Amino acid sequence: MGREYDIAVVGGGLAGGLTALAIHRAHPAIRIALVEAGESFGGNHRWSWFEHDLGPEATDLLSGFTATSWTGGNEVRFPAHRRKLAANYCSLDSRDFDAHLRRQLPQDAILTGMRAASLRADRVEIGGGPDIKARAVIDCRDAVPSEHLAGGWQVFLGQHLRTRAPHGIERPVIMDATVNQPGAYRFIYLLPLGANEIFVEDTYYADSPVLDREMLARRIEDYAKAKGWSAEVLHEETGVLPVITGGNFTAYRASLQQPGVALSGARGGFVHPLTSYTMPVAAANALAIAGAAHLPGTELSDFVEKRAQEHWRRTRFYRLLGKMLFDAAIPEERYRVFERFYRLPEPLIERFYAARSTRFDKLRILSGKPPVPISRAVTALLGKGAPLVHESHR
Template sequence: MNGRAIDMAIVGGGLAGGLAALAVSKGHPQMRIALVEAGDAFGGNHRWSWFTSDLDDDGAALLAPFAKTEWDAGYDVFFPGHERRLGSTYRSLASRDFDATLRRELPQDAIRTNSRAVELTPDGITLENGASLAARVVVDCRDFEPSAHLRGGWQVFMGRHLRTDTPHGLACPIVMDARVRQHDAYRFVYTLPLNANELFVEDTYYADAPVLDRDVLSERIDSYCQAMGWRGNTLGGETGILPVITGGDFTAYRRSLGQAGIVRAGARGGFTHPLTSYTLPFAVANALALARVADRPGPQIAALFEKRVHDHWRATRFYRRLGRMLFDAAKPGERYRVFERFYRLREPLVERFYAGRPTLADKLRILSGKPPVAVTAAIRALLGKGNPLVHERSQ
């Protein structure tokens, strides 16, 4: 390959890739790294949120440089038959602040935006413009690609950043408001009060098909805001379709990603919360793990991450089973009952569930009592295969 070789090329400047670059740069300032992103900004157009209980001290330290919106008074959930305020501290990070911090904290020669990688090998990458970059370690942190090797459903969402004409009066985030019409899916609205006159309102669906109709979702956000008494101007927004993985042949999926010797992390690598599509705790943990072994040969790091992701797949088996009951046992219009029942459980269990660290006692408690779906339907769902995660579409 032409050009001077670097120590590490990280492909994909989203959450996983950006945090990996930051952790390696901080832990090994002498290393030459490149954070290669196809777009013109790191993080795209997204917002990531998390509970402080999701992270240990090292994880919190990694996120410390980023400007965040913080809520220490807890958050609310609303369902047709239940509402509750939970006391967990909540945080949120906008992609524009993610991009600004990476540009400030990383060495300037590490920043490679507007650079689409078209080929990855264990010893370097080739860009769309034909240029190549030799590297001792190549890390693939690109976005998830739909795959027939995996099974499940989809989380479809549209978010809107709104500046209200008058103070909106919302003190805490509403993580789930499922009092809305369900529209043949588990639908809820997620709202963050960013300041006295700004809100982020997101309409989310656990849907069988990856269909995102922008006009329809925009109208539903309009209706929700009107019902809540919020009027104002739109400052921006985002849309997305994320996989909710309920099963599949994970070994075949990993093989389909390409040749061995490349470190694979992020959503494409399989590091997601199968039920919530949540990635932040895993992106943080992987970034720190990569920094600890960054001075080793690339194939050795790739082998370590191969073991790491298979351990993750085994550890999250419980969530995939719950996902199968959600998509294949519950009627679409009644899926909210699964979450309504869940939010009646003790708060420490809820925290461990979102962080991906449920205990055996937590799992037994979640499954005990009167189930929110018919037992026969649950058995059929657990014995079934589910739908392949393919054919992503939007309108």
């Protein structure tokens, strides 16, 4: 006999975890299951966002999590431009994400260590175990590469360091692009977690999804030495995220979706296509799904499908910018795109990260002398871009 629930959310990452939590908070009587292949929710990640990215409801949804926040603004660093911005910043570690979900969700909702073999409209088939039956099934598993989408990749290694002496970083550094640019847009991302603790991430907007962990670790070590830090590594994470610049979104979703199953999260295309910031989109989508949680499974699937198509249409501008970044900018000079962007008014920058750019914002971003050669820009706009097909990690 399998277990029976009203709603089964498959995939306990950010999108799945927030969706399950939002549904439970809005409808405590709904029997919900959060099905995760790993032994903990959230995997091994850190999610960050600016304070203005979230509306009141999303802020309330996140309020119980133990997140780190900074009230001294943030800064960016480029070869010809350095700027401090006023927006405060927040960051959530997946270990704290897991702990809060376990506290808030009913015990029988927590189904870790269960890998879904297949999904159907009324059940989740578990490999080597009994089925999980449900009125509605929501697929929030990880995003997958696809020939139906085009773009590039954001590749990174992040390390939580403990320095022997105070590191001296007072506020988050969103991008330190004063580092070497080896055939990709490279920057260092810094989060001061204490006087002697700091999260350092080496990030690349690269054409290839290959992640060379040893090389990135050496570069972080070199960066730390250049700053005069003697440090030990307490924890680390890696990631290879798609930066979507175009494609056939309907075909992409059709290749993954099972009839009657709601396809959500990053797998369903609910991401910021250029920055890969997922918190604002994940929280808003979780709240919307919670508001529609009473619908039958097929209707809930249709509801999420409409939201996905609308999100794709609404984020077209960011895919256009991504296309210019990957297909028009010379790889070693991609940093110039962001260097120019960070000279724009701060409210515009805030709306950009939240994927809420106004028409005037878009005109302002595109006006003036372009940071890429005109001929390459025209070629990029006419091209289809490289398919987002993954390669193996080294």
